[in-house]
Amino acid sequence: MNIHQRSTRIIVSAVVFLVLLFLILPHVMDVQPPLFVRVLLMPADLAAGVISIIGAGPQCHNMGTPEHPICEGTPVDLLFGLVLVMFCILLYPVVTYFGLSLASKVIRRHEL
Secondary structure, three states: OOOOOOHHHHHHHHHHHHHHHHHHHOOOOOOOOHHHHHHHHHHHHHHHHHHHHHOOOOOOOOOOOOOOOOOOOOOHHHHHHHHHHHHHHHHHHHHHHHHHHHHHHHHHHHHH
């Protein structure tokens, strides 16, 4: 396997995608997922924070008292969360592919 071939970079990116899929999906609906899942889903948390600041995402509907707020989840919230998780899972293979492409270009420049 040669890093300079596009097929190798695609295969490595596909392996990264499958590994992340098998690591993250069993813990998506956990209340307290393991630490490695929380770290891998950090871009989804950041994206959700930015989107909530803008006001484009789902809003929390407080059903409790001001002292003990309870946030009501809706199907839109679930869909929004799953889209963010899939974005995060797809982000890593894309970054891997472009990182390997950049590394290939750097290696080729230093070989000349």
